[in-house]
Amino acid sequence: MGFKEDADFARFLSMGVHAADAITRDLEDNHGHNIIELERYAKANKVWQTKVKRMRLPDLMCVTCGRRFESKGKTKLEIKLSDSTLPGRSWRDGGMRLDDVFAFARVDMKTSPVSVSNLVYVTRRSLENALESSKEGNRKSVSEGSEMDRRWPMWAPDYSGEVLTVDHGVKKIRVTKGAGTYLYGSGSRWSAFYTLAAGTPFETGQPVAFCFRMADSITCAGDGSWSWQEDLLSTDDDIRFPAVKAARFLGTEQVEEILIRIAKDEANDWRIRLEAHASLAATRPASVAALRTLAEGADSADEVRMEAVFSLSEIDTEEAADALYSVAGKTEPSIPEEIRAAAAWGLGAGARQAPSKLMRLVNDPSVLVATHAAAVMPTELPRTCLDELLDWLRADDLRQAATAAHLLAERNLVAELVSALQTAPEGVRKLIILALGDTPREAVSGLLNELDAESRAGIATLWAKNDDWLRQPDTDGILGALKLQKLRR
Ligand SMILES: [Zn+2]
Incomplete structure (x- = not known):
């Protein structure tokens, strides 16, 4: 896709x-x-x-x-x-x-x-x-x-009203409808008939009559109602897996031994072993290392690598961020691009954000890795990252200059872009002007008089997009799309 x-x-x-x-x-x-x-x-x-x-x-x-x-x-x-x-x-x-x-x-x-x-x-x-x-x-x-x-089946009328009468014998219910009433009778085909009680008001779209019993109480049974530590010892994966997953929220100290045993037992399903490491990883660097090995080891299947990367993304520790960074930049042994991209994603969208690591990935030769890294850069850039982006606009590398121009323009850092124009090499200047053309007109107009005539003219041309009816969000590319549909033999 x-x-x-x-x-x-x-x-x-x-x-x-x-x-x-x-x-x-x-x-x-x-x-x-x-x-x-x-x-x-x-x-x-x-x-x-x-x-x-x-x-x-x-x-x-x-x-x-x-x-x-x-x-x-x-x-x-x-x-x-x-x-x-x-x-x-x-x-x-x-x-x-x-x-x-x-x-x-x-x-x-x-x-x-x-x-x-x-x-x-x-x-x-x-x-x-x-x-x-x-x-x-x-x-x-x-x-x-x-x-x-x-x-x-159920009946959820598209109007609001109130239940007037319910006849369970013939499975019919009468409700108010506007100024009048309505008798719903299709429930007679159901083997059982449940309804809101007479006198109950209902909202538009709310189920009023149904063939099943709605859960009458879904209140939490409270502390002590789930013996999750016993479930950890179950031989049934359906029972054990949720307990392994829940352990990280309930406190792993008390069950650390059991989790380590689950993680190490090769007879266990890989998903349970991985999840046991994921539950331990917040407090146990050895489990972060194990997840990292699963993610980048030469003999891991792709789905295992991917799940290990997702797990690492959920852990708010420096070790986990280091592991993700290692996976994201790993080209030997060859790790599929998407798994590297997922690791980059985890460094921005995961539990531990690492913008300075992402800065090393936004120019990765893999488009997939670079774009994933750029998309999850935080909205508020740390000063060090900002300075580095401005450096990229002073150098002659068009790829990294384009990355910098996009990251700055997305954040409406217009003053930074305008001042970078003064020192940028010729090719980079054009990229900066393109980026300024993407920013809101009102954000730039106050700074226009700081620019030379040529740059001003360039930006003005780009702004003309707003006056072009075939370049609006709902029309952009429409002619090309229609031309593709002219095949008729
Ligand atoms: Zn509950």
Whole structure:
């Protein structure tokens, strides 16, 4: 995939991220849970081509009670899960125990900020009990393992109102609708009928009648309700993995021996061993070293390298940043570019930011590594980095000068760019003018009289882009795109 397709896909992933984030906040603020990402990257939209085959586990978990939550966000609120006839791929697989909770939300990406509403919590047990009322839909080809959707019907009117009467005998519910009332009768086809109680007001889009029992209490069971230290000793990876992951939030000192044993036992799944190191790494440099070896060792598989890099990115220590920097710059043994790029990304978007290390990577010969490093440079640049960028504008290397001009222009550091013009070599001057043309007109106009006539004319020409209707965000490139569609034989 190219970077434009990645950006489109990232927008799609954002919907799930917004849902997971809103659900996390609701579970923490209103229900007392202490939520972590059980599935790494459940709350991030960065697109990577190197796929890591992770354990099939829900995306969120509470480290206090151990309850797991699978969050789902869609434009339209639906109780819908993907299902399959393949062993281990049905809707109920994936580490959801009977009392674990599916959380659904409606996500409106058109508002700013994005709004998430109509949260619905339902346990796996409730969905099992309502299986008879569920419907299969969109069965894909057998070659895809008979992948399909399974939907549990409910009624969520697109207006607000109040429940007037509920007749459980005939499974009908009457609500107010504007000045009148409306009788919903399709629930008679469901094997069980649940509704809001009579007298309850409801909002637009809120489920009013449903074929399953909504989770009536999702309150955290509190301290002591999850014996995570016992789970560390389980022989079942579904039980052990979440405990290994939670250990870093609950205190590794008390279980350090057990984690070290898990990390060292070659009979264990690589993901559990890696996660044990990741839990130890914040306080144990030997585990950082182990992760670094996994990331850059000659015999590591790419998915292992990638997961090790992600883990290192979560650790806020100097050793972890050093390890990432080493991976990012490593060309021998040959580490795939994207894994080096992920390491660079971790130095800016991860737990320990290291702008001076990123400065060494923004001119990497690999475009992938250099752009990832540049994209995660902090908005506020430390003085040393700023001085170095200005040095690059005085030297004759056009690649590093272009990098510097972009990094400064993105931050609207217009005065710095203008003053660099005085000392820049000829080729670099043109790059600076191009960069100034990208900055807001009002930021530059006050400084124009410091410039010579030629530079002023150059910038004025670039600003003419605003007057060109075919260079606006919604039209730029449109003619080229249409010309590509003229093939007709
Ligand atoms: Zn909890």
